[in-house]
Amino acid sequence: MINLKIDPEFQNQIPPLTDDEYKQLEENILKEGKLLSPLIVWGNTLVDGHNRYAILQKHPEIYFSTMPLPFESREEVLAWICKNQLGRRNLTPEQKYYLMGKQYEVEKAAHGGDRKSTDAKSSSLKANLIDSTKTCDRIAEENGVSKDTVIRASRYMKGVEIAEELIPGLKQSILSGQTKVSKADMHRLAKVACYDRAQTLQDILHPELKVEPTPDADDVIRVPGKAPVMPFRKFESVYDSDAYPEDVRYEYVALEELTTRFRISFNYQLEQMPDNAQRDVILEIIHKHKDYLTSLEAALADVKDQTA
Known part of the structure; x- marks a missing residue:
């Protein structure tokens, strides 16, 4: 066998x-x-x-x-x-x-x-x-x-x-x-x-x-060993409407929410930075994401041209 x-x-x-x-x-x-x-x-x-x-x-x-x-x-x-x-x-x-x-x-x-x-x-x-x-x-x-x-x-x-x-x-x-x-x-x-x-x-x-964490007096949730969670802010999207197909509407809203919350979160973290924070390190972090978005934008444009 x-x-x-x-x-x-x-x-x-x-x-x-x-x-x-x-x-x-x-x-x-x-x-x-x-x-x-x-x-x-x-x-x-x-x-x-x-x-x-x-x-x-x-x-x-x-x-x-x-x-x-x-x-x-x-x-x-x-x-x-x-x-x-x-x-x-x-x-x-x-x-x-x-x-x-x-x-x-x-x-x-x-x-x-x-x-x-x-x-x-x-x-x-x-x-x-x-x-x-x-x-x-x-x-x-x-x-x-x-x-x-x-x-x-x-x-x-x-x-x-x-x-x-x-x-x-x-x-x-x-x-x-x-x-x-x-x-x-x-x-x-x-x-x-x-x-x-x-x-x-x-x-x-x-x-x-499950035990829900309790916000501090400033409405920020702090858990030992983790970055603080910023205050929740209600998010409304222009893409959550009948103007967009229902089967992709959720994805559009999710993408917009991600980018919006990134901006809010990044600004929040910058506000918490001490005065002696190194600007070159912050810029290095920003440029990594800037380069990624640039390459992604170019790739998506090429995909659009090739699948048109």
């Missing part, structure tokens, strides 16, 4: 069968006396057919064959697995959402390259923006959803994977629907800093235990 290599990352993208489904699959294989469909492999690594291969380990007399596919990278394998699994009819909504986001992210990662030089970074940013747009469009069309849904699915996927890192086994519980968490919760977990992830997940799973 051929011994195939099991890659944990590949296997973990495949939603597990229930006990009844696994038992039925085993009965069907024993009844046929062979595997009707070949196991998909990449070299000597199993790509698809993990449950059937596990059954073969118990019944080595069963005949089976393999079908190698010419993948060029792990990202291609992962993208194929996700797309193949999305064709299943018995997926939970959570599993489908996760797989869609995973496919998008691994296909984006497959478009990497030299990013060390300034020119390489600029050209890579432009190329990746174009490739990501095309990838997002295609995955959205394949699954009958909007582009924004695909992007939100990728954030959800990242949140689920972070939850799994913190609490092994939680991913399966979430995707099976056993543990109820909202998409917004997973988006929030995906965005927080590494050192805040454990507490954020705790707040998501046990909201009844």
Whole structure:
């Protein structure tokens, strides 16, 4: 019997069968006396057919064959697995959402390259923006959803994977629907800093235990070891109107809110600076973000020209 290599990352993208489904699959294989469909492999690594291969380990007399596919990278394998699994009819909504986001992210990662030089970074940013747009469009069309849904699915996927890192086994519980968490919760977990992830997940799973920090007399929230949180200011966006398509309106509002809060937060931090703060250090920090925005603006302009 051929011994195939099991890659944990590949296997973990495949939603597990229930006990009844696994038992039925085993009965069907024993009844046929062979595997009707070949196991998909990449070299000597199993790509698809993990449950059937596990059954073969118990019944080595069963005949089976393999079908190698010419993948060029792990990202291609992962993208194929996700797309193949999305064709299943018995997926939970959570599993489908996760797989869609995973496919998008691994296909984006497959478009990497030299990013060390300034020119390489600029050209890579432009190329990746174009490739990501095309990838997002295609995955959205394949699954009958909007582009924004695909992007939100990728954030959800990242949140689920972070939850799994913190609490092994939680991913399966979430995707099976056993543990109820909202998409917004997973988006929030995906965005927080590494050192805040454990507490954020705790707040998501046990909201009844969350203790809200109390603002000081000047309405600023101060937590030891963290930058003070500025006073909350109500934000209203001109993009939150019927003049903009509903499926992208949220993204426009979110982008405007981010840039507005950046300005407010930066000004607030400058006000707290002591008199002996070094101007050259502050300017260095500002220029880093200025350079980023300039390169992003140029890249977006190129994408617009090439996709027009």
